[in-house]
Amino acid sequence: MPERELAQHLDVGRPLLREVMKSLAMLGFLNVRQGSGTYIAKADIRVLSDFFTFCLSQEQDVLEDVMQARMAIECQAIRLACERANEADLARIGQWLGTLIDTLTDPEAGGRADFMFHQSIVAASHSRALTTLYGAMAELLQRSHVQRRVTTYRNPEIVRVLVDAHREVFLSIVAKDPDQADRRLREHFAIGDELRRRSLIETYRGAPAKQIN
Structure with missing residues (x-):
């Protein structure tokens, strides 16, 4: 789902959404692939x-x-x-x-x-x-x-x-x-x-x- 649509779906601003996504990626919950998209990462103990x-x-x-x-x-x-x-x-x-x-x-x-x-x-x-x-x-x-x-x-x-x-x-x-x-x-x-x-x-x-x- 594109960022704009996801922000509208969650009823949040795009800057806030970007920060949340960045934090989740740093924690290892999301896998951001340049030119491909963002995916849920495999759980890591x-x-x-x-x-x-x-x-x-x-x-x-x-x-x-x-x-x-x-x-x-x-x-x-x-x-x-x-x-x-x-x-x-x-x-x-x-x-x-x-x-x-x-x-x-x-x-x-x-x-x-x-x-x-x-x-x-x-x-x-x-x-x-x-x-x-x-x-x-x-x-x-x-x-x-x-x-x-x-x-x-x-x-x-x-x-x-x-x-x-x-x-x-x-x-x-x-x-x-x-x-x-x-x-x-x-x-x-x-x-x-x-x-x-x-x-x-x-x-x-x-x-x-x-x-x-």
Whole structure:
């Protein structure tokens, strides 16, 4: 449809229409081809992820909110993974479990391995909707994993529980037991949150008080 007709159809001015079209093209929603026309572009998860990250980053306490969404997605994904995961999926999850164990003293690499372990579980669900939603939160989730590792990697109790919890989650997928997998994953989230809270309390209790002049 020509620009003039589209502007009349939408009841907007042509300058405004041009600006909107330009913005949509910059976001990747439209594909402008010189001499041919403007077409709706193929959906790109990176665009959704960037948009999602930008919007949520404006909110306070966003990571806690994202964690709740993450739990909802992963708990459904792990049930599907127990039914649908193939040998390649299991190998990938196991590989990231091994990397997670090898990087326990490195918050950056360990946080990424932790994120990739969980992302591989979601991918093993073979659910396009769940993987798309999870992918849209990927940057925020990976940031959360790294931040949590920074506050906990020196605590041997948390490290031990971290390894045991991830191993049990993996084994429950291998066993194709969705109820156990769901339970192990929820326990992992709950225990991890409790240990992180205790670690923060111990850290602040052990910090020297500021001198009062």
